[in-house]
Amino acid sequence: DQQVKQNSPSLSVQEGRISILNCDYTNSMFDYFLWYKKYPAEGPTFLISISSIKDKNEDGRFTVFLNKSAKHLSLHIVPSQPGDSAVYFCAAKRPGTASKLTFGTGTRLQVTL
Amino acid sequence: KAGVTQTPRYLIKTRGQQVTLSCSPISGHRSVSWYQQTPGQGLQFLFEYFSETQRNKGNFPGRFSGRQFSNSRSEMNVSTLELGDSALYLCASSLAGTSGTYEQYFGPGTRLTVT
Numbered sequence: 001d002q003q004v005k006q007n008s009p010s011l012s013v014q015e016g017r018i019s020i021l022n023c024d025y026t027n028s029m030f031d032y033f034l035w036y037k038k039y040p041a042e043g044p045t046f047l048i049s050i051s052s053i054k055d056k057n058e059d060g061r062f063t064v065f066l067n068k069s070a071k072h073l074s075l076h077i078v079p080s081q082p083g084d085s086a087v088y089f090c091a092a093k094r095p096g097t098a099s100k101l102t103f104g105t106g107t108r109l110q111v112t113l
Numbered sequence: 114k115a116g117v118t119q120t121p122r123y124l125i126k127t128r129g130q131q132v133t134l135s136c137s138p139i140s141g142h143r144s145v146s147w148y149q150q151t152p153g154q155g156l157q158f159l160f161e162y163f164s165e166t167q168r169n170k171g172n173f174p175g176r177f178s179g180r181q182f183s184n185s186r187s188e189m190n191v192s193t194l195e196l197g198d199s200a201l202y203l204c205a206s207s208l209a210g211t212s213g214t215y216e217q218y219f220g221p222g223t224r225l226t227v228t
Contacts, residue, residue, distance in 0.1 A: 032215050034215070034216060034217075036219075041221070042221055042222075043117070043203050043205075043219030043220050043221050043222050044156075044203070044219045045219070046216045046217070046218060046219075049214075049215070049216055089155075089156065091156075093215055097169055099144045099146045099161040099163070099168070099169065099205075099207055099209050099215070099217060100146070100158050100161060100169040100171070101146075101148075101156075101158060101217060102158070103148075103155055103156035103157075104155070105155045106155065
């Protein structure tokens with residue numbers, strides 16, 4: 001049962017444009033969401049997170065939006081840069097499980113010149 | 114601060130053998146979690162240790178075990194290796210919710226190949 005889903009396996013965006021990565025979840029108990037970026041042969045790198053009591057969080061070029069009624073979150077990267085090319089994972093946790101994250105399957109973002 | 118370190122980075126084992134992987138967390142992090150990444154299943158949670166106690170466990174067979182030492186360093190052991198255990202094993206450390214944050218910081222992983 002895939003509780004966190006990233007339905008787009010890949011996304012291609014031009015440099016300077018906005019990248020929007022999407023994530024859906026089925027478990028309404030999730031109370032904290034995170035986005036990670038992963039390069040080949042490296043571990044995931046934390047990007048940004050959001051608590052379920054908020055609907056938006058920004059950090060520089062990265063903004064995460066949470067729509068609890070739709071059980072949907074998205075990561076916006078503006079402007080996109082070639083160095084953003086990587087696989088992006090969304091992850092979620094339930095209350096009382098501080099360090100047990102459920103990950104989506106990832107979206108490969110390619111930023112082209 | 115130094116990041117999460119994992120050793121070894123690469124490992125080749127034969128079916129039936131056992132293997133031990135090591136993880137050193139970020140200084141001050143008392144929680145260490147282990148994940149398995151495979152192309153078919155993505156990133157899956159194995160278990161978490163906090164203050165030398167296993168606090169959470171994923172849906173993996175008992176062949177997968179771990180432990181944590183008093184300095185928060187952790188080891189993961191897989192016994193009776195199977196071909197399907199070939200994967201990237203990732204260790205992550207965190208403050209485990211203190212200050213209301215739940216971010217986990219990952220090491221580079223150990224690539225295990227079982228032949």
